[in-house]
Amino acid sequence: MDSPKPGLFHDITVASLRVPGNVWLAPMAGYSDAAFRAVCAKQGARLCFTEMASADALSRNNGTTLRLLEKSPEETLTGFQIFGSSPSIAAAAVRRITPLRPAIVDLNCGCSVPKVLKADCGALLLRNPALIGSIVSAMKAETDIPVSVKLRLGWEASSLTYLACAEAAVKAGASLVTLHPRTRAQGFGGTAQWNHLRTLKEACPVPVIGSGDLFSAQDCLRMISTTGCDGVMIARGCLGNPFIFAQAEALLRGLPAQTRIEPEERLSIAMAHLHMLAHSVGEDKACRDMRKHFVAYTKGLPGGSIVRQSVVNAARVDEYEEIVESYLRD
Ligand SMILES: Cc1cc2nc3c(=O)[nH]c(=O)nc-3n(C[C@H](O)[C@H](O)[C@H](O)COP(=O)(O)O)c2cc1C
Numbered sequence: 001m002d003s004p005k006p007g008l009f010h011d012i013t014v015a016s017l018r019v020p021g022n023v024w025l026a027p028m029a030g031y032s033d034a035a036f037r038a039v040c041a042k043q044g045a046r047l048c049f050t051e052m053a054s055a056d057a058l059s060r061n062n063g064t065t066l067r068l069l070e071k072s073p074e075e076t077l078t079g080f081q082i083f084g085s086s087p088s089i090a091a092a093a094v095r096r097i098t099p100l101r102p103a104i105v106d107l108n109c110g111c112s113v114p115k116v117l118k119a120d121c122g123a124l125l126l127r128n129p130a131l132i133g134s135i136v137s138a139m140k141a142e143t144d145i146p147v148s149v150k151l152r153l154g155w156e157a158s159s160l161t162y163l164a165c166a167e168a169a170v171k172a173g174a175s176l177v178t179l180h181p182r183t184r185a186q187g188f189g190g191t192a193q194w195n196h197l198r199t200l201k202e203a204c205p206v207p208v209i210g211s212g213d214l215f216s217a218q219d220c221l222r223m224i225s226t227t228g229c230d231g232v233m234i235a236r237g238c239l240g241n242p243f244i245f246a247q248a249e250a251l252l253r254g255l256p257a258q259t260r261i262e263p264e265e266r267l268s269i270a271m272a273h274l275h276m277l278a279h280s281v282g283e284d285k286a287c288r289d290m291r292k293h294f295v296a297y298t299k300g301l302p303g304g305s306i307v308r309q310s311v312v313n314a315a316r317v318d319e320y321e322e323i324v325e326s327y328l329r330d
Helices: 034-042 055-059 063-068 087-100 114-118 122-127 129-140 162-171 195-203 217-227 244-253 263-281 283-297 304-311 317-329
Strands: 012-014 017-019 023-025 048-054 078-083 104-109 147-152 154-156 176-180 208-210 231-234
Touching: 023 034, 023 048, 023 244, 034 048, 034 263, 048 055, 048 063, 055 063, 055 078, 055 087, 078 087, 087 104, 087 129, 104 122, 104 129, 114 122, 122 129, 122 147, 122 154, 122 162, 129 147, 129 162, 147 162, 162 176, 162 195, 176 195, 195 208, 195 217, 208 217, 217 231, 217 244, 231 244, 263 283, 263 317, 283 304, 283 317, 304 317
Parallel strands: 023 231, 048 078, 078 104, 104 147, 147 176, 176 208, 208 231
Antiparallel strands: 012 017
16 A cells, blocks of 8 residues: 655646645536535546536537536636537637636546547647647637646557647647546556556646546545646546545545445535535436435445435435435444
8 A cells, every 4th residue: 555645735826826735626527517516526626627618518608518617606617618529619618608717627538428529629639749739729819717738648559749739739728638548448447547648747847637547535645745746636436435535635635535435425515515416407407416415425435325226216316315314334
């Protein structure tokens, strides 16, 4: 097991923005909505990203897409992520969202879902570093807010383009680069190749954030200490486990981390999450959306399957409350 090393927790300066810590929440479509971002912020995520939002839809003022970017009053720093492939449309999107005052605007250059690739966006940009440069440059021209890019290694193993993409983005004005060191072809398979984070960090003049296979506080410590990256962005590892942010911060500060989270605490955070979600999207949708989160919150809890089976039919917040109370009582 890695031992705590003080000094690895620190602020990150991103152009004009100072982020008071280097353990962040990654963008996750279908998960990183305002309620979950608020939960993560309260548990120690120092900057939280929205899921990717279509630049094209934003430029057309689409209400559903704009709602992805609505902030909760309980969030602190929120980064907005957009996806697109046209510099002029990305510029229009940035013009539309700048008044909403995100902390950062990030360009997605890694998503590999067919719908996004079909629109020439996401990971497809990895094949065209010059286009990444043009999009970043167009975004920069519209805003005083720092612009960043989130990359994968490349389209496939035979074309690792992340260094060229990062260079083009930084030349065009990007103030931060995040790398999930898998190729588009890898999806989420195999393991993230963290050695590329070190290579990027050595080449890149702006802060580098690492993403990929961060499932525990120890993983965050190991990524920062072995690659030299400036900070980490946690994705799957915080689903049902937002405690990972404070645990990672403690470990990076060289302090003992609270590793044992009692079922009462876990479920009380899950219920607070549900209340916030109901407040932002209404009770009906919240109860439906919360099921997947409850699956994650109850993973590994003794008898947790009982909760998971029960919430499938829960349509009201008080039904969730009853299920949780009965689980804790019995
Ligand atoms: C459900 C899900 C949704 C995701 N959505 C996005 C997204 O909208 N934008 C993005 O840049 N990355 C997205 N990602 C990738 C994550 O931000 C992260 O880079 C990746 O999951 C690797 O981190 P991990 O291994 O710690 O999960 C998503 C990942 C998951 C699991």
